[in-house]
Amino acid sequence: MAHSARAGWAFAAPGLTMLAIVMGLPVLYALAMALSSMTLLRPALHITGVGNFLQIMSEPLFWSSLGLTLRYALGAVVGEFLVGLAIALMLRQVVALRGLYFAVLTLPMAMAPVAVALIWRMLLQPNLGIVNQTLTSLGLPAVDWLGDPHLALKTMIFIDIWQQTSFVVLLLSAGLASLPREPYEAAEVDGAGPLQQFWYITLPLLRPVAMIAVVIQLINEFRTYDLVYILTRGGPGVSTELLSYFAYQRAFKGLALNEGSAAAFILLLIVLLITVVFFFLLERRKS
Amino acid sequence: MKKMITALTLGAAASLWGGAALADGVTLHALMEDVPETAIIEKMLPEFEKQTGIKVEFEKVGYGDMHDKLVPQLVSGKSYYNLLEVDFLWAGEFPAAGWLEDLKPYAKKSGFDTSVFIPSTMKLLGDTDASMPLIPMYNYSMGLIYRTDLLQDPKLKATYKKETGQELAVPKTLADYVKVAKFMKAEGKVAGAAMQGQKGDPNAMEFSNYLFSAGGAYLDGKNKVVLNSDAGKTALTLYKDAITHAAQTGALSATLDDTMRLMCSGKAFSMVTYWWMLPQIDNAKSCPSVAGKVALSVMPGGHGESGGWGWGIPKNIPQDEKDAAWKFITWVQSKDVAVARAMEGHAPVRADVYEDPAVLKKYPFYKQAMKVVESGKSFPIFTYSAQYEDTLGTQLSLAASGEKPVPDALSAAADGLTGLMNK
Numbered sequence: 001m002a003h004s005a006r007a008g009w010a011f012a013a014p015g016l017t018m019l020a021i022v023m024g025l026p027v028l029y030a031l032a033m034a035l036s037s038m039t040l041l042r043p044a045l046h047i048t049g050v051g052n053f054l055q056i057m058s059e060p061l062f063w064s065s066l067g068l069t070l071r072y073a074l075g076a077v078v079g080e081f082l083v084g085l086a087i088a089l090m091l092r093q094v095v096a097l098r099g100l101y102f103a104v105l106t107l108p109m110a111m112a113p114v115a116v117a118l119i120w121r122m123l124l125q126p127n128l129g130i131v132n133q134t135l136t137s138l139g140l141p142a143v144d145w146l147g148d149p150h151l152a153l154k155t156m157i158f159i160d161i162w163q164q165t166s167f168v169v170l171l172l173s174a175g176l177a178s179l180p181r182e183p184y185e186a187a188e189v190d191g192a193g194p195l196q197q198f199w200y201i202t203l204p205l206l207r208p209v210a211m212i213a214v215v216i217q218l219i220n221e222f223r224t225y226d227l228v229y230i231l232t233r234g235g236p237g238v239s240t241e242l243l244s245y246f247a248y249q250r251a252f253k254g255l256a257l258n259e260g261s262a263a264a265f266i267l268l269l270i271v272l273l274i275t276v277v278f279f280f281l282l283e284r285r286k287s
Numbered sequence: 288m289k290k291m292i293t294a295l296t297l298g299a300a301a302s303l304w305g306g307a308a309l310a311d312g313v314t315l316h317a318l319m320e321d322v323p324e325t326a327i328i329e330k331m332l333p334e335f336e337k338q339t340g341i342k343v344e345f346e347k348v349g350y351g352d353m354h355d356k357l358v359p360q361l362v363s364g365k366s367y368y369n370l371l372e373v374d375f376l377w378a379g380e381f382p383a384a385g386w387l388e389d390l391k392p393y394a395k396k397s398g399f400d401t402s403v404f405i406p407s408t409m410k411l412l413g414d415t416d417a418s419m420p421l422i423p424m425y426n427y428s429m430g431l432i433y434r435t436d437l438l439q440d441p442k443l444k445a446t447y448k449k450e451t452g453q454e455l456a457v458p459k460t461l462a463d464y465v466k467v468a469k470f471m472k473a474e475g476k477v478a479g480a481a482m483q484g485q486k487g488d489p490n491a492m493e494f495s496n497y498l499f500s501a502g503g504a505y506l507d508g509k510n511k512v513v514l515n516s517d518a519g520k521t522a523l524t525l526y527k528d529a530i531t532h533a534a535q536t537g538a539l540s541a542t543l544d545d546t547m548r549l550m551c552s553g554k555a556f557s558m559v560t561y562w563w564m565l566p567q568i569d570n571a572k573s574c575p576s577v578a579g580k581v582a583l584s585v586m587p588g589g590h591g592e593s594g595g596w597g598w599g600i601p602k603n604i605p606q607d608e609k610d611a612a613w614k615f616i617t618w619v620q621s622k623d624v625a626v627a628r629a630m631e632g633h634a635p636v637r638a639d640v641y642e643d644p645a646v647l648k649k650y651p652f653y654k655q656a657m658k659v660v661e662s663g664k665s666f667p668i669f670t671y672s673a674q675y676e677d678t679l680g681t682q683l684s685l686a687a688s689g690e691k692p693v694p695d696a697l698s699a700a701a702d703g704l705t706g707l708m709n710k
Binding site: 040126127132147152232 | 677
């Protein structure tokens with residue numbers, strides 16, 4: 001090994017060691033629990049194999065939770081991206097009070113998801129909440145936002161978009177600000193209109209930043225737990241029971257730490273897979 | 288160098304000694320459900336602190352958060368909560384997991400008389416000849432709270448008579464109750480029933496009342512699952528009918544708090560709820576719209592859900608904290624304090640408090656409450672009761688929302704109970 005490489009490893013060693021301790025060990029312990037017979041009633045760690053994975057994967061509720069998680073994550077990320085891109089493009093044109101707009105836009109992002117869920121739970125309260133009060137005062141019927149199994153997941157996606165879009169706006173605004181002027185000047189000389197400029201210049205140049213925004217948000221959405229816990233507890237029925245909530249319920253209500261860890265590990269593998277695929281696509285694009 | 292090491296050693300020893308001295312002033316931390324009962328005890332805490340020097344701090348949260356907050360503490364090296372408020376639904380799980388001190392030796396050592404508690408309240412919390420994991424704190428049996436003004440409204444009475452041929456009165460059967468509740472929604476411009484249909488504890492507890500009222504049961508005398516019976520089908524069919532046609536909008540996601548607010552605002556005719564909610568609703572200050580217009584009855588059909596809370600002491604805390612917790616339990620459940628609590632609306636677990644003349648004079652409805660308590664039946668208590676609430680709650684929610692036919696949901700709920708009991 002070259003001297004410079006050895007020096008590099010030496011400098012990185014403290015950081016890597018810390019990372020291994022605070023990240024690697026808990027993940028390995030979770031994997032060990034997932035492969036063991038450990039429950040809250042019998043907390044000893046005896047490795048028994050992949051039985052817990054097979055057990056939860058044999059349950060329809062697991063697949064229903066996984067399907068709902070995919071729908072939720074895709075719905076939220078697509079919504080956040082489209083709304084975030086629209087806002088970022090509009091903000092690009094704004095000169096006056098730009099700082100104020102950004103400050104207001106980042107407020108939801110600064111709030112804890114639990115607080116956001118509690119606020120929306122009150123706003124959407126079917127009988128006394130301000131949203132339904134407004135609808136009924138306009139002569140419209142009250143809507144059962146969180147109690148209708150066909151609407152509850154969509155309502156949660158909307159609340160997620162409300163909170164998380166500002167993060168996408170910030171990332172895309174930074175990406176837009178870094179785009180070079182020259183392609184636009186050349187396009188104007190060639191007579192390209194605003195839509196053509198957006199489609200053929202802005203979008204392709206913005207793609208790396210956009211992909212990073214999408215992958216970060218996808219990871220966030222897969223981990224969503226707070227909104228489910230505060231808003232619906234997975235109901236009505238199982239219409240909002242996401243995989244993270246399934247894992248928690250299994251571990252702490254069902255007292256089965258092993259099965260809960262197995263579900264959480266599957267969630268981790270999905271998130272890892274998505275991350276790897278996105279970064280592979282990003283690298284391929286670069287090369 | 289030697290002097291420095293000696294000085295450091297002495298300093299460390301002094302600080303440890305100081306730490307031990309500080310531990311004399313124990314502070315008890317209890318995770319409490321945010322209900323009137325907790326507020327009543329909280330007001331009396333300064334008196335306990337004055338008498339014993341032990342400080343007590345209550346952390347108040349909604350019921351749904353309690354189990355999830357307690358379990359991580361009980362499995363940790365040392366629990367932050369050193370005084371436990373334990374629901375009867377966890378009275379199978381917590382002792383089975385070995386998280387609770389056996390309180391029998393504590394009672395014996397201090398001469399605390401447990402025979403004053405109503406036997407069913409002790410049994411509900413897992414008391415046996417061999418051990419006593421919990422001391423009863425208060426009971427929560429459920430009954431029907433309804434609006435008397437709407438039942439006596441001449442217009443509504445006439446319309447009901449015209450439509451059904453019957454008198455509008457306090458319902459005697461579950462089917463009658465659902466019929467009256469649906470009528471109130473259609474004609475009374477209020478929700479016929481303020482229902483807590485969120486899956487889990489809310490709808491599992493609410494449905495239990497329907498089940499017992501219809502003559503059904505979860506288990507028979509030999510602990511065999513008998514939920515999937517004709518009475519069970521009747522109960523779930525009527526439950527679905529009520530939540531679809533008599534309840535408020537959003538009942539499928541509503542909790543106890545939501546139903547309480549609705550009833551308090553005068554926008555509901557009735558609610559199946561804990562009997563001690565009556566003084567909170569019949570209160571001109573907190574619920575002016577309905578004060579003086581509400582009454583309590585045993586669930587139509589004769590039986591409602593019975594439940595109770597107990598005090599416990601976790602195993603994973605130091606002995607001085609255990610002793611302090613026991614001192615608090617014996618104080619708060621003593622006759623004098625229990626009577627003082629009852630004067631503020633406490634739901635007693637001591638028989639002598641129900642018979643206390645001062646209590647009966649202030650709250651004549653305690654006679655009715657006693658009937659609710661006496662006629663109550665229990666949710667199945669075993670190691671996985673908390674998980675079963677979710678299993679049952681999911682099936683109820685699926686049936687009530689029309690996602691699953693009633694027979695299928697009931698069958699799945701019964702199979703779920705059998706599976707967990709055999710686990």
